[in-house]
Amino acid sequence: MWKFTVRRLLITTPQIILLSAIVFILAKMMPGDALTGLIDPTLSQERIAEMREKLGLNNPWYIQYRDWLAGVVQGDFGQSFKYQMPVTELIWQRVINTFWLSLVSTIMIYAIGLPLGIVSGRYNDRLIDQLITGYTYLGFATPVFIFGLVALWIFGFMLGWFPTGGSVEPGLEPGTFEYILSKLHHLLLPSLSIALIGTVGTVQYLRSEIIDTKQRDFIITARAKGAPERRVYNRHIFRNSILPIAAFFGYEIINLINGSIFIEQIFSYPGMGNLFIESIMLRDYSVVTALVLLSGILAILGALLSDIILSVVDPRIRIK
Amino acid sequence: MSNPLLEIKNLKTSFRIGEKYYAAVDDVSLNVNENEVLAIVGESGSGKSALAFSVMGLHNRAKIEGDIFFKGKNIANLPTKEMNKFRGNELSMIFQDPLTALNPLMEVGRQIDEVLILHKSNMPKSQRKKYIIELLERVEIPRPKHVYNQFPHELSGGMRQRVIIAIAIANQPELLIADEPTTALDVTIQAQILDLMRELKDDLNSGVVLITHDLGVVAEMADRVAVMYAGEIVEIADVDTLFNNPQHPYTRSLLSSIPLLDDAQDKLHVIHGIVPSLKHLPREGCRFSARIPWIEEDAHEEQPTLHEISPGHFVRCTCYKHFYFPDESKEDQNHDVAKS
Ligand SMILES: Nc1ncnc2c1ncn2[C@@H]1O[C@H](COP(=O)(O)OP(=O)(O)O)[C@@H](O)[C@H]1O
Numbered sequence A: 001m002w003k004f005t006v007r008r009l010l011i012t013t014p015q016i017i018l019l020s021a022i023v024f025i026l027a028k029m030m031p032g033d034a035l036t037g038l039i040d041p042t043l044s045q046e047r048i049a050e051m052r053e054k055l056g057l058n059n060p061w062y063i064q065y066r067d068w069l070a071g072v073v074q075g076d077f078g079q080s081f082k083y084q085m086p087v088t089e090l091i092w093q094r095v096i097n098t099f100w101l102s103l104v105s106t107i108m109i110y111a112i113g114l115p116l117g118i119v120s121g122r123y124n125d126r127l128i129d130q131l132i133t134g135y136t137y138l139g140f141a142t143p144v145f146i147f148g149l150v151a152l153w154i155f156g157f158m159l160g161w162f163p164t165g166g167s168v169e170p171g172l173e174p175g176t177f178e179y180i181l182s183k184l185h186h187l188l189l190p191s192l193s194i195a196l197i198g199t200v201g202t203v204q205y206l207r208s209e210i211i212d213t214k215q216r217d218f219i220i221t222a223r224a225k226g227a228p229e230r231r232v233y234n235r236h237i238f239r240n241s242i243l244p245i246a247a248f249f250g251y252e253i254i255n256l257i258n259g260s261i262f263i264e265q266i267f268s269y270p271g272m273g274n275l276f277i278e279s280i281m282l283r284d285y286s287v288v289t290a291l292v293l294l295s296g297i298l299a300i301l302g303a304l305l306s307d308i309i310l311s312v313v314d315p316r317i318r319i320k
Numbered sequence B: 001m002s003n004p005l006l007e008i009k010n011l012k013t014s015f016r017i018g019e020k021y022y023a024a025v026d027d028v029s030l031n032v033n034e035n036e037v038l039a040i041v042g043e044s045g046s047g048k049s050a051l052a053f054s055v056m057g058l059h060n061r062a063k064i065e066g067d068i069f070f071k072g073k074n075i076a077n078l079p080t081k082e083m084n085k086f087r088g089n090e091l092s093m094i095f096q097d098p099l100t101a102l103n104p105l106m107e108v109g110r111q112i113d114e115v116l117i118l119h120k121s122n123m124p125k126s127q128r129k130k131y132i133i134e135l136l137e138r139v140e141i142p143r144p145k146h147v148y149n150q151f152p153h154e155l156s157g158g159m160r161q162r163v164i165i166a167i168a169i170a171n172q173p174e175l176l177i178a179d180e181p182t183t184a185l186d187v188t189i190q191a192q193i194l195d196l197m198r199e200l201k202d203d204l205n206s207g208v209v210l211i212t213h214d215l216g217v218v219a220e221m222a223d224r225v226a227v228m229y230a231g232e233i234v235e236i237a238d239v240d241t242l243f244n245n246p247q248h249p250y251t252r253s254l255l256s257s258i259p260l261l262d263d264a265q266d267k268l269h270v271i272h273g274i275v276p277s278l279k280h281l282p283r284e285g286c287r288f289s290a291r292i293p294w295i296e297e298d299a300h301e302e303q304p305t306l307h308e309i310s311p312g313h314f315v316r317c318t319c320y321k322h323f324y325f326p327d328e329s330k331e332d333q334n335h336d337v338a339k340s
């Protein structure tokens, strides 16, 4: 297993370097540059040219890339022009907010997806399964931002059960119980929106996995041993069907990044996704590049994590 | 006389296809005594597995009619909960395909352990482990301690079949049903597994239902043989009688289709065609007549039933007397020509 992990890590490094180059080149290809967004009409042409020179924007791209990469490696993504602060500092709080949103969403995805998938797979083609399958079709057809908007409108504005924006009630002391509770309260609706849509893949995958495992020969062997149905399901069918789901855990990160971009925007939740859209609008490119790179790295690490989990969980891969 | 170990009476196992039920096992009656090997032979699709699964109660959507007495208790349609006291315990089964019959994500030792946990709940864990290692030794698996922690995919087909046999014999069953235990294996491995099964059967004194379409296996292992065709038993006899004096045309065709190394001519006797699918089985008159079209219509019986033609030798239909293989008759004609 260690051999496998090391080899997999070695593949990851060039992936990340390639990603950084692509991200950088794309950013350069965007119309305008770091200065376009905030040019003060009163500034003179000479002044602008001077700033360009000072920021190295006149250098050839590979010099710029080298300088940028050297900074990135040290955790320096440059300055945000909008906020007039280091990108790293700006992103840090947002990353933490998104982390909590993702964590709660992930828990909800599995808390909803596993029981539904299990029931649906065990009682396939009965009424309960048809209801659950109907839900998954709806979930596939509904874009997450539409669902988020509707949820916000009903539970936020109409019923007033949940806050309609932000990540915490202003004026609370960080670390207090009220603060944490308020954070959770702000998280619930956006997380639930992500989870209710994001879990349908898990439900369908688990369902088909269970239906498939149910008719395997080794299930007959288990029954022939005299195992009661409860044991046949828990020890053989569910266990064998959930293991591949565990392996998808890493890929789930990619889904969460995609989901949070829209959801944070809709719920005005100060996370990475929210910052991302805002920075694109304002052409705050150093922030955009930093966020794209970060998400890309997370996605690559997610895939790596999935492969490692799969190798731990499935003995047939483990020995290779 | 004591009761037979297993007594099947008028068993009919039907599967639902569309709106209707079709019998894959049709009015089968059989006995198996203690310490006796009953072989069930027949082509693929003749209902052998359906019969075995009925006895084990492993069908999940079949209609089962008739009686299956195991040690005097009728276990046909027994609720799962009660059936589970027998399964894996006094009544166990060996499956055809060792590559799929084990859970791929569970260590071999734990898969054997499961059958002990289920039926020997008061055996402590350390003792179970010791016993499992002994079992692995008994089914002649080398390095049993190592294999205990291995996964099925790390073992060859033959080794996996030994593991399945270990599971089946773990609780000293009184009746062992083996459904084509060697069909999926290489020829050399087949012989080893058969040797092992014969040894174990002698040790355990258990009754065995051995399902196979390999008559070589029958000759080696069986005490009595039941020949099945299209869900029905067409002939039952002790093994010597069956091999030396087969009566039903289907039995005769099976016997003459064993390829003999020194006589390629024997292949001539193979009766062509396959067992029709469940839905298309003829349900009236003789099910086999369609495959021997050279026999005149009026030679067939309308409702062929089993007749005891000598003690313990049952044959379906009486008109086997009219039956001949086409090339046999040619030979006869040749004789006639030679004589005249
Ligand atoms: N679960 C099932 N549902 C419907 N038909 C079945 C089922 N199991 C077996 N059959 C049919 O019953 C017949 C007998 O099958 P089987 O008992 O497997 O034969 P054998 O073991 O002798 O090869 C075949 O026509 C087969 O297609």
Ligand code: SF4
Pocket: B249, B286, B287, B288, B289, B292, B299, B300, B301, B302, B304, B316, B317, B318, B319, B320, B323
């Ligand atoms: S009716 Fe008798 S002779 Fe005719 S095919 Fe059937 S078993 Fe053979």
Ligand SMILES: [Mg+2]
Pocket: B048, B049, B050, B179, B180
């Ligand atoms: Mg079969």
